[in-house]
Each structure stands twice: as C-alpha cells, then as structure tokens.
Amino acid sequence: MSGLQVAIGESTLAAYLLALARTAGFVLVSPPFNTRTIPAQVKAGVAMALALPLTGAMAAGSPDLTSRALLLQMVAQVVMGLALGFFVLAVVVLLQTVGDIFDAVGGFQMSMSLDPLLLVQTSVLGRLYQLLAVTLLFATDGHLLVLQGLARSAGAMPVPVLSWNQVAQVVTADVAGVMAGAVEIAAPVMATMLVADVALGLMSRAAPALNAFTLGFPLKIAFTLLLVALMVARVPDALARLVEQAVELGLNLSGG
Numbered sequence: 001m002s003g004l005q006v007a008i009g010e011s012t013l014a015a016y017l018l019a020l021a022r023t024a025g026f027v028l029v030s031p032p033f034n035t036r037t038i039p040a041q042v043k044a045g046v047a048m049a050l051a052l053p054l055t056g057a058m059a060a061g062s063p064d065l066t067s068r069a070l071l072l073q074m075v076a077q078v079v080m081g082l083a084l085g086f087f088v089l090a091v092v093v094l095l096q097t098v099g100d101i102f103d104a105v106g107g108f109q110m111s112m113s114l115d116p117l118l119l120v121q122t123s124v125l126g127r128l129y130q131l132l133a134v135t136l137l138f139a140t141d142g143h144l145l146v147l148q149g150l151a152r153s154a155g156a157m158p159v160p161v162l163s164w165n166q167v168a169q170v171v172t173a174d175v176a177g178v179m180a181g182a183v184e185i186a187a188p189v190m191a192t193m194l195v196a197d198v199a200l201g202l203m204s205r206a207a208p209a210l211n212a213f214t215l216g217f218p219l220k221i222a223f224t225l226l227l228v229a230l231m232v233a234r235v236p237d238a239l240a241r242l243v244e245q246a247v248e249l250g251l252n253l254s255g256g
Contacts, residue, residue, distance in 0.1 A: 012055065014062040014070055019054035019154065021074040023047040025081025026150060030088045032134045050150070057154040076160040083167055083253060084153060087246035088146055090178050092133045094242060095235065097182035099129030102231075105186075105193040106224025125228060129235070136236055142243040149247035156251065170253050177245075185238060189227045196223055 024047040027033045033043050063069035103123035137143055183190075196219075 010065040011059060011062055014065045015058040016051060016055045017070065018058040018062055018073055018077050018158075019051035020047060021077035022081040022084075022154065023050040023054065023150070025078040026050070026085040027081075028085065029082055030085035030146075031092045031137070034085075034089065050147070054151060054154040057151070058158045060158055062158075073159060079167070080153070080157075080160040080253075083171065084150060084250045086171065087174060087249050088243075090174050091239065091242040091246050092130055092137075094178045094181050095133040095185075095239065096126045096130040097178065098186045099123065099126035101182060101186040102189055102224060102228055105190050106220055106228075132232070132235060133239060136239050137243070140236060140240060142240065145243055145247055149250050153250055153253075166253070170249060174246075174249060181242065185231075185234070189224070189231060192227060193220065193224065196220060 024044075027043050027047045027050070032038065033046065063073065100123050102125045106125075137146075200215075200219075
C-alpha cells in the first residue's frame with residue numbers, strides 16, 4: 001500500500017459541512033472579509049479553517065450525510081452565520097456613521113465619492129473611521145473575542161432553532177442601537193459645531209461687512225478636523241465596548 005489514506009467518518013464529515021455552512025455565512029458579511037479586497041479563495045480558506053474547530057460541537061446533532069435534513073440544517077446554519085456576522089458588521093457601520101455625521105456638520109458632505117471596495121457612496125471621514133475600526137478590531141485583539149463568540153454559539157446551539165420573528169427583532173434592535181450609538185458618540189462634535197454656527201450668525205449680525213458665512217466654511221472645516229483628531233482617542237474604548245455588545249447579542253440569539 002502506497003500513499004496516504006485518510007478515513008473520515010460520515011458523521012464527522014456531516015458535522016464539518018454544518019460548521020462550514022455557519023462559518024461561510026459569517027465570513028460573507030463580517031468585516032474585513034465583506035470587501036472586494038479579499039479574494040474569494042481567501043474567504044473560502046478562512047471559512048474552511050474556522051469550521052475545523054467547530055466540527056466537534058456540531059457532531060452531536062448532525063444528521064446522516066445522505067439525508068435531506070442535512071441540507072435543511074445547512075441552510076439554517078448559513079442564516080445563523082449571517083446573523084452573527086451582521087452584528088460584527090454593525091460595529092464597523094456604527095463608527096462609519098459617526099464619520100458621516102462629522103462630514104455632514106463639518107462641511108465635507110460635498111466630497112462624497114464612490115467606494116470601490118463596497119460599491120457605495122461614502123464620505124471622507126466616514127471612510128476614515130471605517131478603516132480605523134477594522135484596523136483597531138485586529139490591533140486590540142477584538143477579532144479573538146469575535147471568534148470566541150462564534151465558537152461558543154456553536155457549542156450553545158449546534159442545531160439552530162430560530163424563528164424569523166426572533167431574528168427580525170434582534171436585527172432591528174441592533175440597527176436601532178447603531179443609530180443611537182452613532183449619535184451618542186458624535187453628540188459632542190455636533191453640539192460644538194452648533195455653537196460655532198450660532199457664533200458665526202451673531203458675528204454676521206454684528207458686523208455684516210465681515211461676511212462671516214464666507215469665512216465660516218474654512219473655519220468650520222479646520223474646527224472639525226481638530227475635533228475629529230480629539231475624538232479619535234475615544235475610538236478604541238468605544239470599539240471594545242461595541243464588540244462586547246455584538247458578541248453578547250450573538251450569544252443571546254444562539255441561546256448562549
């Protein structure tokens with residue numbers, strides 16, 4: 001006998017396919033794998049690698065390899081992975097929304113352009129905060145917390161038993177939390193820019209010859225850049241808190 005022969009039981013292979021379905025859905029929407037910068041081969045390799053440690057947790061409830069129940073469970077696993085990945089995506093979108101708010105109140109809104117990676121319109125500071133969030137997610141070991149939550153969700157609910165109503169409620173609450181969190185983080189800058197607008201209005205009222213509104217655009221841009229530089233220091237702490245909340249939402253959805 002020559003060569004290497006590897007024997008894999010049908011139950012183990014079925015469990016691996018279930019785990020692969022969940023990790024594939026997770027990688028499909030979770031940053032940074034949801035952009036065009038990551039080749040499809042790399043996404044597939046990451047999904048296959050993440051599925052290996054989850055195979056043991058999936059083995060308990062895995063059906064026969066040739067049964068129709070396996071296909072139905074794989075569809076449910078994909079939905080579960082998409083939901084878990086969406087929670088991580090919401091964290092990055094929240095910080096991107098903060099940058100978009102800064103653009104709106106600071107005068108950068110006219111500089112929106114097409115993002116070639118996501119194929120959507122994005123602003124300058126919004127794109128900056130998005131890249132910063134993804135970078136800090138790996139720099140602060142937040143990705144390890146996310147992967148730990150993915151593994152715990154597989155152990156808590158190897159066979160997803162979810163209702164569309166439950167998924168819709170959790171996702172809706174998460175989206176509402178994204179908007180509320182973005183406004184909360186951007187509130188100091190919004191309040192400061194409101195005071196600056198009021199001051200420019202009073203200045204133009206007191207001295208119309210100064211044409212304060214013409215000078216207001218460069219002054220607001222410079223003021224916004226200063227405030228954004230000060231707000232960047234708060235991003236790591238905010239990101240860590242948001243990642244913990246995203247993992248907790250995923251565990252609550254999976255019964256963990």
